[in-house]
Amino acid sequence: MNAHDRVLVVEEARQPTSPAEPLEALSDQELVRRARRERQAFGVLYERHVAAIYRYVFYRVGNVEDAEDLTARVFARALRHIHNYDDRGLPFTAWLYRIAHNVVANFHRDNSRRPSVPLEEVDALGSAANEDDHEQRIDRERERARLLRAVRKLPPERQHLLVLKFVEQLQNAEIGQIMNRSEGAIKSLYHRTLLQLRQIMAELD
Amino acid sequence: MAGSRAVLSAEDVAWLEQALGQAMTPVAPRPEFVSRAKEELMRLPVARPLPAWALLAAGVALLATLGALFYLRVGRSATSSPA
Numbered sequence: 227m228n229a230h231d232r233v234l235v236v237e238e239a240r241q242p243t244s245p246a247e248p249l250e251a252l253s254d255q256e257l258v259r260r261a262r263r264e265r266q267a268f269g270v271l272y273e274r275h276v277a278a279i280y281r282y283v284f285y286r287v288g289n290v291e292d293a294e295d296l297t298a299r300v301f302a303r304a305l306r307h308i309h310n311y312d313d314r315g316l317p318f319t320a321w322l323y324r325i326a327h328n329v330v331a332n333f334h335r336d337n338s339r340r341p342s343v344p345l346e347e348v349d350a351l352g353s354a355a356n357e358d359d360h361e362q363r364i365d366r367e368r369e370r371a372r373l374l375r376a377v378r379k380l381p382p383e384r385q386h387l388l389v390l391k392f393v394e395q396l397q398n399a400e401i402g403q404i405m406n407r408s409e410g411a412i413k414s415l416y417h418r419t420l421l422q423l424r425q426i427m428a429e430l431d
Numbered sequence: 432m433a434g435s436r437a438v439l440s441a442e443d444v445a446w447l448e449q450a451l452g453q454a455m456t457p458v459a460p461r462p463e464f465v466s467r468a469k470e471e472l473m474r475l476p477v478a479r480p481l482p483a484w485a486l487l488a489a490g491v492a493l494l495a496t497l498g499a500l501f502y503l504r505v506g507r508s509a510t511s512s513p514a
Contacts, residue, residue: 265473272469280460298468370454392455420447421439
């Protein structure tokens with residue numbers, strides 16, 4: 227990037243927005259339209275969705291460093307391709323999750339490893355600060371790590387479903403919107419996911 | 432919890448849901464990561480799609496190249512064929 231381009235980028239990033247229309251009040255779809263010419267609009271989309279995408283990536287890769295690196299890549303890729311985003315009535319998050327899915331798949335392919343969640347990170351997942359019984363706490367953390375290991379052995383689509391259900395606490399209808407499936411299909415997929423999860427856990431024993 | 436049955440009992444579902452609910456808690460990204468990543472995003476160069484005329488010009492150039500190659504190939508085989 228030459229100096230002239232750099233100036234253009236900085237100027238674009240500083241473009242003022244209309245005070246009568248705060249960007250934060252706009253819908254995702256409107257922000258996407260504006261993000262194609264106004265960098266600040268993409269900044270609002272980022273602020274709005276970074277935590278959810280981070281959580282999805284975190285539960286797919288199992289550690290903070292990779293989750294941060296991949297989350298940043300997801301948004302960089304979204305910004306590069308924002309012109310190609312096609313609003314087909316699906317939530318913007320569905321598009322972001324699809325990018326995140328591809329970024330995580332590339333990561334696993336490139337590394338060909340499935341990192342497990344270190345205990346200290348599992349610790350950070352829960353709030354076990356006031357535990358009296360140290361051994362009980364260790365056992366619980368071990369069981370939690372085992373379950374998360376089993377979750378990461380599920381197919382990506384099923385991991386996604388569990389993240390949306392348990393981490394994002396969404397209803398089946400909302401999950402269906404994001405995953406582009408009917409509510410009934412999500413219910414059925416959820417049941418099959420629990421079944422497979424139990425089988426994987428039995429194999430881990 | 433039985434591991435080999437192909438169906439889930441209500442107890443299995445309840446156990447799994449409770450375990451998942453405890454294990455999969457909402458984690459928050461570190462604030463310093465959120466702000467640093469945003470700054471880096473805002474510094475990325477703006478990607479602009481190619482204008483329609485550029486795509487059209489590229490298409491015409493490609494067709495012209497293919498046409499020229501085809502013309503040369505046909506012309507060469509016509510001159511090299513035995514009389």
